[in-house]
Amino acid sequence: MNAQTPAALSPYSSSAGKASRTETHTLSVLVDNEPGVLARVVGLFSGRGYNIESLTVAEVAHAQALSRITIVTTGAPETIEQISHQLERIVPIHKVTDLSLLDGFLQRELAMIKVRGKGEARTEALRLGEAFRARVIDATTESFIFELTGAPKKIDDFVELMRPIGLVEVARTGVAAITRGPQGM
């Protein structure tokens, strides 16, 4: 989703004349798990022209019907501050935390990577898989499926290595993230 519209050149645009840095931030959003809540969040991003690099959602507290949405977004720092405030306006949202502004956080993503090949390519794929601590979760005489968990960069790197060997396709979950240390969000 792309929001870098030419409107950035408009005299009405707040970024006119200013070259604002683009940053990548990870937002954690705690929401009531009710119908339509994801549509509200996604609709906010498309309606206001914000970027979504990755979005994941799952229920995290069944008794309280709470879901956690993790959004990776890019933009100028002031745009990302706007995104947090705009998210806070959505009624069923409990809390928005910009993890990237905190001391430290972990992000992980799971990917399944299908690779096709015979002979030399096959051994090479297995060897690299081991080096990345990818698990083989399916195999035929001419293919493997690797399961790999890690920071998005690690998965990107692995996928790039598999490409010349015989990459068929990739399925990725998107990022889940959490702060380090004893405190919750």
Added chain:
Amino acid sequence: MSKTMTGAEMVVQALQDQGVTHLFGYPGGAVLPIYDALFHQTKIQHVLVRHEQGAAHAAEGYARSSGKVGCLLVTSGPGATNAVTGLTDALMDSIPVVCITGQVPTHLIGSDAFQECDTVGITRHCTKHNYLVRKIEDLPRILHEAFYIARSGRPGPVVIDIPKDVQFASGIYQPPKNIQHKTYHPQIKGDLAKIKQALAMMAKAKKPIFYTGGGVINAGPAASTLLRELAAQTGFPVTSTLMGLGAYPATGRNWLGMLGMHGSYEANNAMHDCDLMIAVGARFDDRITGRLDAFAPYSKKIHIDIDPSSINKNVAVDLAIVGDCAHVLEDMVRLWRSESLSADKKSLADWWSQIDRWRARKSFAYRKSDKTIKPQYAVERLYELTKGRKTLITTEVGQHQMWAAQHFHFEEPNRWMTSGGLGTMGYGLPAAIGAQLANRDALVVDIAGEASILMNIQELSTAKQYRCPVKIFILNNEYMGMVRQWQELLHGGRYSSSYSEALPDFVKLAEAYGLKGMRCSNPADLDAAIQEMIDSPEGVVFDCIVDKAENCLPMIPSGKAHNEMILPDADEDIGNVIDDKGKMLV
């Protein structure tokens, strides 16, 4: 007291418990059970509009003029989609409205049933919040929550979509308790340390200005009173957005007039040159700021607003105070006094003399005529002849709206209702009906354009039916004047489709609806005609034939800064003012 009742009965009971006196609506298959429940009661007056957009604007007019939540009831499908413009209007201008829509029964949802539409999907982007009620157990809570959300924090429209089977189902009704909403708790009180910091900045300022907006009106009459006090204590000049007119009285000593695209020369230049701007309940909209990179370049900015997302959205500020305007202003007034602060009187005196020099340009002046009625003159006479009464003004959208803002002067809040954010032609007549029903004792005038009024003209029937003596004062220039003006400015005077061709005879039209019709085209007859309109106990459509070519000035052309206004005496070369970049803007 909890009681067993049907969903439809719960709706009516909840509206009563929420203090709704008037419900604007239009029936249809999916809301028949609610209409049946309304039939059996007398506490709420149902007002049958003639189009659902009218219901939404009437609810807005009711809300803005009374400070209460406006309420409407429409059927599924076309009823809901017709209300969308009004809901969007209420969202843009932060007007508290609850809209109840009927929906096809739950088991038919998603089957493209007759008059089904995805109401919550369609209205998600034009409401503050919306609900689809899936089971009767949720209905009482949702009904009360909707009112809480509509009126709390930054107000806005809320939709409750109720499938027909839920209306028929029975369950236990819960009255509104002190609802503790799970997630929605807007911050009301401002941070005291920041308020003190703001006051310290104010005490030091040499060229301060209060820039106030619709948020002051939304915070209730107390906020307006406090703003007046603070302005008196500090001696600072006050300007306001279109939406905030009336919070500070137009006859007040510190008043600079409205600011923005068609604001006064003194207000805009003071905004440009100020060294401290105190924005109160205003949102730095593009009609207000003009060219952003030249906006108030020498100023420190304080922003008081209940909506954190309004802060730093278009303009970065130096100090942000999140809170309800009334609460923050109260703290400011109290602390300014108790800490014996005072303004820099010497600098302030210089500032005021600068402002007086700008004021001397008389930027709202226009060439008088004794042959044709100048539209500004018509508004001026309407103002003079209605002075001293409780007069509520609504408008449509266009030049007439700006002339109304410039030449009708407001002393009190909640007397001025106009579509600011969305700029919806067709707003004024239904809003006038809503305002009249909330203020039976007031004179309600819709200052209209001949093109806009046709967008919801059917509501004349509603005015007739409910004996609303609203006055529709049409500044008839036979043009979509604002469009014509922009075509003159930007497109070489090629008036593509902006001539109001084949207009109806508004006098006969009024009579056809059972109202009084009047026409005036001679300036010499105008006062008597306006007086006759005011004195009439009926609804009146007044066709005021005005100069066709008049432009609305002064004006900050698009893409220009506050200190680059076109003044009335520069009328001649209006076609060359805007550069190519400016032409891209709206």
